[in-house]
Amino acid sequence: MRKPNEIRRPARRDGLSIGAMAARTGLAVSAIRYYETEGLIAPWRNEAGQRRYDRADIRRLSFVLIAQGLGASIAEIRAQLAALPRGRTPTAADWRRLSAQYRADLDRRIAQLTRLRDDLDGCIGCGCLSLERCSLYNPGDRAARLGSGPRYLLGDSPDDTVENASDNSPS
Structure with missing residues (x-):
């Protein structure tokens, strides 16, 4: 049964298993599944019906980890990731656009943390x-x-x- 946030793709043999994603990102399998249910990543199914992830999902999950570490909520992260294309690997230009959008928020957070540290x-x-x-x-x-x-x-x-x-x- 296909989940609502899964993207239908033609059957193929490549892609990373959830275990490989966990090993590469350092996240627990349960955390990866959670981020999937939150719509932050969208796996596909191989010919055997196994969940598979694109290598680009490693970068998405890395962004999630960094953003959460900076205090961003899942909703904020979802909004940022929505700027990236679905169905294809984001290019450097795609990530530059996301970075430009996120920069103002990061600058605000940095200023607030600096004031906290200093005052x-x-x-x-x-x-x-x-x-x-x-x-x-x-x-x-x-x-x-x-x-x-x-x-x-x-x-x-x-x-x-x-x-x-x-x-x-x-x-």
Whole structure:
């Protein structure tokens, strides 16, 4: 019985077994099956009805591993991989297009991680006001006017609270 995300291809003898995919990617067979059910890879069946994978699926799964390691969700990864062609091996140009689309998200994540690394020991604008420095950078929890969460780690600055406070002042 054909699964909905499997691609019908003519019977052929090549392709990698799920065990070979597991050995090459370092993933458990169960993880490969999970990614298959999530639509991230699409195996085909050989003449004997055995599930087979294209060698290009190694790269797709490697992308999945890297993206998950960077904190991307399965839904985000699925959206990125949807830019790649189905039914043929992605070319270098296909991967360049995906890379260009993913670059802005990676840059945003890198900036956020850099702020976390550099500023976690100081006031992050979360509203706890537990550090002595918080009274300087976030007096009276002004950062709350900018929204919820650790505002300074999310990209706002103490200067934004001053601008926001002057915008809300009575005329």
